[in-house]
Amino acid sequence: MNTKINLAGIEMKNPVTVASGTFGYGREISQFFDLSKLGAVITKGTSLKPKNGNKPPRVCETASGMLNAIGLQNPGVEYFAQNDLPFLRKYDTKIIVNACGSSVDEYVELCKILNTLDIDGVELNLSCPNVKEGCMAFGNTYDGVKKVTTEVRKVLDKPLIVKLTPNVTNIAEIAKAVEDAGADGVSLINTLLAMKIDIYKKAPVLANITGGLSGPAIKPVAVRMVYQVAHAVKIPILGMGGIINGEDAIEFMLAGATAISIGAGNFIDPYTSIKTVEGIENYMKQQKIEDINEIIGAVK
Numbered sequence: 688m689n690t691k692i693n694l695a696g697i698e699m700k701n702p703v704t705v706a707s708g709t710f711g712y713g714r715e716i717s718q719f720f721d722l723s724k725l726g727a728v729i730t731k732g733t734s735l736k737p738k739n740g741n742k743p744p745r746v747c748e749t750a751s752g753m754l755n756a757i758g759l760q761n762p763g764v765e766y767f768a769q770n771d772l773p774f775l776r777k778y779d780t781k782i783i784v785n786a787c788g789s790s791v792d793e794y795v796e797l798c799k800i801l802n803t804l805d806i807d808g809v810e811l812n813l814s815c816p817n818v819k820e821g822c823m824a825f826g827n828t829y830d831g832v833k834k835v836t837t838e839v840r841k842v843l844d845k846p847l848i849v850k851l852t853p854n855v856t857n858i859a860e861i862a863k864a865v866e867d868a869g870a871d872g873v874s875l876i877n878t879l880l881a882m883k884i885d886i887y888k889k890a891p892v893l894a895n896i897t898g899g900l901s902g903p904a905i906k907p908v909a910v911r912m913v914y915q916v917a918h919a920v921k922i923p924i925l926g927m928g929g930i931i932n933g934e935d936a937i938e939f940m941l942a943g944a945t946a947i948s949i950g951a952g953n954f955i956d957p958y959t960s961i962k963t964v965e966g967i968e969n970y971m972k973q974q975k976i977e978d979i980n981e982i983i984g985a986v987k
């Protein structure tokens with residue numbers, strides 16, 4: 688049975704990775720299982736300089752999901768290179784850095800540095816709904832996405848995957864901008880812009896007022912978007928949004944995803960990602976599938 692896939696030039700032993708921001712830099716979850724079991728680890732959104740993120744409360748639960756407005760808290764790329772990268776490199780898994788910035792120049796400067804590091808690829812975050820500048824401000828128009836991706840492509844030789852926001856009218860058009868600008872892959876979906884109100888305090892629950900919805904609640908939206916993007920572009924797709932088991936992962940792959948990420952599922956159960964690897968293998972055995980690549984985009 689073959690579970691190896693090639694995501695945008697990154698050879699992964701299986702199609703399962705973890706969604707940025709739900710796995711830190713791998714240290715905490717490495718106490719539960721061997722990270723080498725994953726096809727890849729995707730880091731927390733990392734910026735040129737350290738960021739404190741938003742004021743708390745920054746997360747809350749919703750029906751079948753959660754809201755977050757972390758605001759891209761991270762230690763910055765230098766700290767990552769010196770501390771987290773050597774830690775992650777001890778494992779036999781691919782390392783993809785989720786990169787975020789607040790201007791085109793910042794994305795370019797960051798990616799110049801990432802280009803010199805021993806990492807396997809970059810996931811360019813043009814989709815965070817919880818910061819005032821950058822990210823989604825570029826990510827929700829064809830021209831914005833094309834501009835940042837084009838400039839980053841000039842300085843980055845490593846595999847480049849661009850992560851899209853679902854908070855747009857036409858996701859296929861935005862994915863086309865990524866492809867037209869020369870990226871190697873596209874990743875979707877980030878969280879859906881959402882809000883929760885405390886009816887007794889008569890106030891928003893999150894200090895940021897709005898946050899991003901993730902978890903099983905968003906899965907059907909994500910599957911629909913992966914399917915639409917798969918029909919619009921030729922570059923491979925990293926699919927995510929509410930995946931918590933092997934069956935969910937298979938659904939995304941049938942819709943057109945080459946690989947998938949586990950996000951909020953890591954908070955429900957730290958073993959969700961490796962259970963998903965096993966779930967995919969069980970499905971392959973049960974359905975007598977020799978090669979996982981056979982099912983990618985099989986639903987026309």
Ligand SMILES: Cc1cc2nc3c(=O)[nH]c(=O)nc-3n(C[C@H](O)[C@H](O)[C@H](O)COP(=O)(O)O)c2cc1C
Binds near residue numbers: 706757814877
């Ligand atoms: C607490 C939290 C932090 C996140 N931080 C990031 C981030 O730094 N960069 C990014 O691209 N996406 C971030 N995301 C979005 C996830 O990577 C993912 O796209 C989204 O949650 C949908 O997948 P899920 O439903 O499996 O969680 C974050 C999500 C959560 C819940």
